[in-house]
Amino acid sequence: MNTVQQQRWANIVGVIVLLAALLGFEITDEQKGALITVFSLIGLVINQYFGERLKNEPAVVEESPLVNRQQGSAKIAALVFAMLASILAVGITTSVGCANTAIVQVQPRNMSEGLALAYSAISHIAGDVAILKQGGLITNEDANEILDELQSMYDDLGRIRALPVSEGELQLASLEAILRQLQIEILRRKGALE
């Protein structure tokens, strides 16, 4: 395995670890931040190491335009990886957290808090759908399907708000079902990113 291939595999493994840390494990936000920071630093060191090794292989570079181009791409990829890893580390550590932990952290104590959380979850998921559409990570059909579901949930929330207080138990049960559906949408969105 030559230097370019080693460097490429290092980048692939680094990205997989980062995504796994972001999306997969049931750990706290602080742990995620620490994990990604550590891997970012490791990624920077690895890329620096391979960057130095690439500099010390002039003969191969001069003899083969193809390898030269590959090494150039590898250098760019190394820089991009290091940049993204650093940005992600900062983003994770400064962000209060992902939807799962946020919903768990903010347990609604009454009807109005449940409604507030549900409206916020709809805003959040709709915003994510827009981002995924713009990034080409989700088809228009899939996006419209999710948005139709969100619109339906939004309309349901309006109806729940109009119900009399005496039907509070029913309201709460409906809200709980809606929040569960919203969480499923969040998981589906994460699947689209993976």
Added chain:
Amino acid sequence: MNAKTTLEAINVGIAAIQLLSNLGLDFNRVKGVIDKARAEGRPVSQEELDTLANEAQASINNARNA
């Protein structure tokens, strides 16, 4: 890693960053509304709910037009 793969990796990375920002902003905001209401010993007001509802509808509309 060819240019196309690099571009795809960049797109995924940017999308991931935007998603994380979106998550933090949305839930920080609603948490702020709920924390304020709790501190004042009242439920979330109808005006605050209306604002959140309007934002939710606007987000859905924006996503359709994205």
